[in-house]
Amino acid sequence: MNAFEGQADEAEPYRSHGRNWDETKRLSVLDSYKVLDTPPEREFDEVVELAAQLCGAPIALVSLLGEDRQFFKAEVGLGVRETPRDVSICGHAILQPGLFVVTDTATDPRFAGNPLVTAAPHIRFYAGALLETEDGLPLGTLCVIDRRPRPEGLTALQGFALQVLARQVMARLELRRALAAREASERQFRVLADAMPQMVWSTRPDGAHDYYNARWYEFTGVPFGSTNGAGWNGMFHPEDQPRAWERWRHSLETGEPYEIEYRLRRADGAYRWTLGRAMPVRDAEGKIERWFGTCTDIEDIKATEERLRLSEERLRLALGAAEMIGTFVWDVPADRVTADAGYARMFGQDPAAMTAGVPIALLFEAVEPEDRDRVRQQIERAMATGDAFEAEYRVWPPGGETHWVVARGRCAQDADGRPSRFSGAVVDITERKRAEEGQELLAKELSHRIKNIFTVIGGMVSLSASGASAEVKGFAATLRRRLQALARAHEYVRPHNGEAQPTEAATTLKGLLGTLLAPYGAEEAGRMQLSGDDVPVGVKAATSLALILHELATNAAKYGALSRPEGGVAITGERIGDRFGLTWRERGGPEVAGPPERRGFGTILAERGAITQLGGTIAQDWAREGLTLRLEVPLARLAY
């Protein structure tokens, strides 16, 4: 039987005839079977032995045709595992489908001169069945060879058997290839899994763990394989074990993805919070064939979450416990103010409504009407500038009492510079305000008392001189006026609550002078000029200066520059380093003939005591055109 069809091309016997495959592709596919040059395998050996026996032939081969040789995966009776291709008969066999039989090579012009025919192994008969892939690519043959010609060829049964066996060889090769591919795939998986920073594991469909990546073993420090099956559960924190079991069981039953947080024991014994997740892999019918899962260390995230939770809780407690503070956020474009329970309480709103948000107009209704404009202005200013917002105002919630609050906040702007989010806090300062008001009342009371005392003393002085001589009356009047100056100084440096009434100006020398000299009216007429530096002045300094200046002015009015309409006094202040100099210069009065021995001058000398008490100096120049007096006091003492 010669199944030969078609003509072989003498020059290029390997070129396909009427076939749709090309040699390069064939070779590459053959290569994918990774069978060339591999050791013998029992399954193939058995096939050639059976083929040889079935056909009664001394030689049988599983022959695979490579680029320039043929390789015998299995052979019986030949003794070699490869021969060059150019002399191979199989090279011809692969060009035809089905069975290729040469009954006598010696009479076949294609093979008569072939060295394998003319010399060892002296092939005279050849029958080969194609080893062909599903796509029709011939890889080689399963062939039987005899040293004597067989004109009768193979029996139908032998021919059939050879072809069946050839298909078996192909099946075997396919299987080998698939197994190798699977192994390669698993190898890749392992490399990938071991490279991942997470722990990776896999289980059978019944949930028994049979794979963990290197990371798992590194982390847990357990011996390889010791956590297979169900041993993993023991690695969990005792409190988490039942929960994890339950969750895993649920996933196994329902096929739902597995996800759970638990504490996993690290090699050093520490438990670390871990996120465990797994997904099933299903086969073509949808049945789960394997679970793949990961464990991710989330201890640090959890620790941060816990700190945040504690921090929030503390804040909530603090805000809740201190009834006096509330926080708010005003979504400006949406005009929605959301706030916490403390704020809701202060403004008399329902806490649920404040959580959902209310328009700002609603909250304004709780603000004391007198304060609304001021608060509105402050809000607008903060929205326009983005600067910090601060306003003190009264809140009068419906059905509640008026409370003083201070609100502080800041308005964030969007990309276009428009107000977007105004957030802040409101603090109840009613206690502080009451204390301030109390202080203010005390200050007023004190001021009243001081004024009363001076009034009474003034009265006593005059009344004591009642009915006495003119000289005594004169003394009384002088004394009364001194007391008046002192009283003015005290009223000027009147104690007040500076924080509550910041609009009260600080007490300064110029201010004091203005107050003291007002009764004279001369300043209005321009006869007393105040110029130069000003300096803050405290109570003790003010009262000392008051007496001195009172004397100077009184004397100037009686005998000096102010006794004449054309006379005047120039008072100049000057800072010199850490000292302050005050110059009193009289001009335009009667001619001065030296230091006077006038009544009352002794008082200036008495006042020197006050100056020296202030650590200052005093100097007088009795020039003819008028008195010039200069006093110098350390700045520090002036403030006292």
Place this chain on the structure above:
Amino acid sequence: MHARRILIVEDDPMVALDLEEIVLGLAEGRAQVALAASVREAQRALASAAFDVALLDIDVLDGKTYDLAVALHAQGLPFAFVSGSRPDELPPALRSVPFVPKPYDPAEIEHTLRAKLSPGL
């Protein structure tokens, strides 16, 4: 200054006497001064005699003299406050009343009585 009847409402005896001395000195003896230490006393005095001018302290024994001041104003009786309070503490209606702060300079009392209360005084 013609003989005048002057009502002084002041609860501190020293200050009341002092004011009396000042007024009498101003009037050169031709004045009659009545002293009241409380609003009630002042009302009694006003009910029993006619006065030409009054000096009112604000805080007296039985409270503030605001209502009294309003009554005097209604009567058309010239008066001035002589007080340690500050003018801005007064009710708005009374803020235009002549006001001499305590402690006062006797000259200021004289000045006020002469110039501000009655040109003929």
